[in-house]
Amino acid sequence: MCEPFIRNHQYNFIKNQAESVLNALRTVGDPKILESVRFSAQTKVAELFPAVTDNRKTMLDSISDLKTTDDFQTYLQALEPYLIEFPQITEKQIRKLFPKNKKLKVPDLAQIDLRYVSCLSWTDISTNKMFIVYSVGGQFVGVEGRYTATNKKGYCFVCSRYEELALFSAISKKRPANASPDYYKSVGNYLCMNGHECNKNMTDVTSLEKFIDSVQG
Known part of the structure; x- marks a missing residue:
């Protein structure tokens, strides 16, 4: 039985390194x-999993042996059984993360392959809001905020790829000591x-986790 150990963003990173070899x-x-x-590709992939020393390491190291497009596809397919799925979440759990949104529109979870998800994110054009669900230490957190479509491409702060962007702004729950009752701080980024495209592109979750922390407090 294959014990999953590769997160989505790590899989994307490995895929990018394999593409660099090709x-x-x-x-x-x-x-x-x-x-x-x-x-370089072999070393960078190995650095993602310093504790892996068994046959999984041999599998990962074979990135340096790629010679053809078929080799590339075979290599990636061999990794798929080892992908860690985004934790199973129900519509009810998502609604609990956003209790003030009584008419929250939840994405069709049955259509999402959780192996290729680092975070769930979606927009509701009727309310002009964007929602993000992420798992931190085994607990789900939800972030919501206003979004403004830029109608142009740029570099996403989460996945660092050139895609169609939106300016996402959320109210931070962090409050400085002795803050006035009407204090609030908006945290935003593109x-x-x-x-779906963001999850396909993401190779590092550091920026995403920093953003969520700046909002959640």
């Missing part, structure tokens, strides 16, 4: 440079309008 094979003529690219 690209080098197509464009690089110098064997030394190609070997350097192979070694992120992908399309949560």
Whole structure:
């Protein structure tokens, strides 16, 4: 039985490294440079999982052996059984995260492959709001805020890819000591309008977790 150990963002990172090897094979003529690219990809992937020393390490290390597009596909398919799913969550649980939104529109969870999810995010155009659900230490947290479509592409602060963006602004729950009753602070940043694409692109969750922490307190 395969024990899952690869999170979605790590899988995306590995995929990017594998693509760099394939690209080098197509464009690089110098064997030394190609070997350097192979070694770099293998090293970066190994650094994601320093505690893995069994046959899973052999599987990951085989990234340096890729030679063809078929090899690339076979390599990624071999990783799929080891993907950690985003924790199972129900519509009822999501609604509890946003108790003030009585008419909250929840995405169709049955249509989402949780293996390829780092966070759930969606927009409600009727209320002009965006919602994010993330798992922190085994607990779900929900962040909601206003979004403004930019109608242009730029770099998402979460996945760092060039995509169609929205300016997302949420009210922070953090309050300084002796703050006045009417104190509030808005936290905003640009992120992908399309949560599915963001999950496909994400290779690091650090920025996302910092943002959620700045809102949640």
